[in-house]
Amino acid sequence: MKDPMIDIRNLSVTFNRGRKPVKAVNGVSLSVNSGEVVALLGESGSGKSVTMRSLLRLHPKGTSIEGSMRVAGNDVTELSARELADYRGATVSMVFQEPRLALDPVYTLGQQIEEAIMRHENVSRREAALRALGLFEKVRIPSPERRLMNYPHEMSGGMLQRSMIAMAIACNPKVLLADEPTTALDATVQIQILLLIRELQKEYGLSVIFVTHDIGVAAEVADRIAVMYAGRIVEEGKVADVIQNPKHPYTRGLLGARVELAHGRDRLITIPGAPPDLAALPPGCAFAPRCAEAAAQCITDVPRLTAIDDTASVACVRYA
Amino acid sequence: MINLVGEPSPILPVGERGGPAQPLISVRGLLKHFPVKGSGFLKPKKVVHAVDGVDFDILKGETLGVVGESGCGKSTTARLLMQLITPDRGEILFDGESAGETLPLSEYRRQVQMVFQDSYASLNPRLTIEESIAFAPRVHGVPAAKAIARAHDLLHRVGLEPVRFAGRYPHELSGGQRQRVNIARALALEPRLVILDEAVSALDKSVEAQVLNLLLDLKRDFGLTYLFISHDLNVVRFMCERVMVMYLGKVAEIGERDAIFEKTRHPYSSALLASMPKMNPGERTLEPPLSGDPPNPIDPPAGCRFHTRCSFAEDVCRQTLPPLSRISGAQSAACLMAMTNSGHSRAPVQMEA
Structure with missing residues (x-):
């Protein structure tokens, strides 16, 4: 089988600023094939943008990166300053959320x-x-x-x-990284930009990582979805499978809380609680404190991302 | 037997006057133009047509949603309603009384409160949250101890345990918690109308759902009326009984939720609806429903504001500004295609009898 265009293995990113180190990304593995669009879906603080920025090494000084990243044959962690400047823009380029700032x-x-x-x-x-x-x-x-x-x-x-x-x-470039490129835009303009990215992706055969918090946007552009929570990927699969048949309790909660489904009902189904503090992660599954199905094992052990068939994997003890 | 006492009158909410049938807010011909900096001196004077003659009612106990692109005048309308900026023209009637004239402004502001999008910028960073919530009641003459006690009640009501949260400062809270504080603060004066200007837009989806549920509970328990401004049509569909669609400072369409979402009569509303991302990857959008950005409100197009982006535009649209006209009891639209004998080829034609 051909080598994937992007291959991230066991990536961890820790920011050493402030009193406590913050582990924003905690053992993420992700591979993207040539010409494939993968959406990284998650809420703020889930580590989706940090994962993507690691591919361009855009983090401030003093950030420790562990694990390996290979993009189009380059070992990203080993590039010298000069090689990095050649690599940015020519091999991998990025579209930011706020064009006015970028x-x-x-x-x-x-x-x-x-x-x-x-x-x-x-x-x-x-x-x-x-x-x-x-x-x-x-x-x-x-x-x-x-x-x-x-x-x-x-x-x-x-x-x-x-x-x-x-x-x-x-x-x-061979790889386009898009960091919430449509979040600051109106809905009528957002759909134009999404269609443009989709069209250019096909024409140039780009591999795209598309970071978003909006499931609808992911459904419009992506081939595959990887759902992140508290610095880890909790579920990965084909876009239609994840949306129509979510496995992880967090993904199910996120999809169940959508207002579109509540038409005619007078309340929304919600996930209780709030995402954990990244400086003080619980020892087990990070979602366990909010999970209705948490067992004793969830409090103590971090579940591994396990393949359940050819295309899908889930990090939950119920599927291990 | 003659009943001398009569039926006991139903208990009216505080300040209730005109009865349930009278709109809580009635806006007529509201207009606000902002001068553009750097124009006017040796150059032609330019103005931003932010709100350009808007009429609408907010009925008692309803949630009226306002949708539209950026620059369409949603937030300016909210600020005009709050009397944060003064309108150039037009009148605002609150339960039959003219705000600032027959109804004193201090009394009006007690009854109309607002929650903003940026939960951090709208709280004073040097006040603890109980002080923030108790601030307005104290200004209105409530004794300190009583105002603090009420602040604790409200914190409890919005789901923040006063023992843990009352003494904290805004930076010690998450975005969702801060927005709950802002909601509690808006309710501290027991208002009748709460304006929610993109109040949940900055929150994560799972937190947004919690806050929306809270807003629904508070509305029921306190008998509130909401003006709900949002760019998210799905949220508006869930929250609102009636919806107003704005385009470049004008009302494009207003009506009951189901009428707007299922039988829209304005091409802009239908384009806005079609622009929402589809949840089914098998039915992806193939063509953008609208091309280009919204035109500049400094120099809005003549005739119908929407004709530059409308696929049904004809010559008559470039010349005639369509008035907002009633289509049915549930819906009004400002489009020549919905008006009888307007001269548009798709307009319904009515023969003279």
């Missing part, structure tokens, strides 16, 4: 895209400018020549997110 306010969008192309490829500014124009047409920005000369503050949120995507695919 783009530089004092350069035009054209300059920023040209800079990215010229950093990675030996081309003239003229040629880079032509490529930038082609990219703006590709992401369907109206009147692209004029828009390339705009500064970020002159564009709307949807247009900026399209420009971010144009910049992300500028150097033909």
Whole structure:
């Protein structure tokens, strides 16, 4: 079998800031094949963004990373500063949640895209400018020549997110990381961006990791879903299987709490309690304190992510 | 036998005047334009048409949902209702009385309270949460000990144990807990209307569901009326009896929930509904229902505001601004296609008798 494009093995990320170290990611293994879209689904603090940022080594100094990550043949943990700069943007690129914060306010969008192309490829500014124009047409920005000369503050949120995507695919990367790229957008614009990402993914054969907290967004773009809770993957499977037949009590709770299902009822079914403090994780299953089906074993042992068939795996003692 | 005493009158909520049939809030011709900075001096004066002539009622005991894209005037409407900003034109009647005129503003503000989206920014970081909740009652003349006791009752009511939480500061709470504090604070003056401006949007899904249940319980127990502003149509469908759809400072459609969600008569409402992600991966959206971003409210299009993005737009739409007109008892829409003899080819035609 072919090597996966992204192979994360037993990744743990600990932030050593503040009084207590915070273990944001706790033994995550995930592999993504070439041309596959995987959604990382979870609530705030579940470690989904931290997992993804590890692939670009975007963490602040003093963060300890354990485990191994291989992306397109590169061992990400071993890259030198120079290799890392070559790798970012050319092999793996990223689309952030807030384009207004991610783009530089004092350069035009054209300059920023040209800079990215010229950093990675030996081309003239003229040629880079032509490529930038082609990219703006590709992401369907109206009147692209004029828009390339705009500064970020002159564009709307949807247009900026399209420009971010144009910049992300500028150097033909193999992997696109999307960190909640549509959360800050209106619903009518969100669906346009989702369809654009889906279309570009097919055309360029990209492997995509799509971080989101919205199950509906995951259902629109992903082939597979990995559900995260308190720094661990608790369930993984094909998108239709996870949505129609969730196994882990947390996934079941999350899907059951959706307001769409409550039509005609006067109350929502909820998961009691709140996610645990990452600086003081319970010794067993992190979901056990909120779980209606928790047994004695759940309080003491961390369940391993276990395959239940060819495509699905669950980290719960009921399926071990 | 003659009954001299008569039927005992039903107990009315505090401040109740006009009876159940009179709307709690009646808004007519509400208008607010904000001047644009840097315009006006040697340059043409520009204004943002944030709320551009809006009429609606909030009925007693209902939840009215307001949906629309960013910049459509949802939050400005809420702030105008709260009298946080003064309208340029239009009137707001609260249970038949004009706020700020026949009804003194201090009395009006006691009866209308608001919960904001950002739970942290809306709490004073230097007050403990019991002080925050007791603050407004004390301003309105409730003795300190009594105000604190009421704050504890309210904390208990929103699911925060006063023994554990009363002395904490906002930064010691999670987002969901802080939003519960904001809700308790809004209820401290025993208001009749609570404006919820994206109050659950910043919360995680599992916490959001808990807070929505809490809001439903409080509404029942305290006899509240809600104005529920949200961009999440699924939440609005669950929470609200009536829904108002806004587009670029105007009301596009308003009506009962089932009418709006099942038989919408405005193409913008149907596009908004079709833009929600589908939960079934087998039925993914293939075409975006709307292209482009909402137009700039500084320079809204002439005629129907929506004609630039509407797939049914005709010449008449570019010239005529459709008024909000009643379609049935349950629904009003501002679209020429829903108006008889409007000149649009899809409009119903009625022959002269």
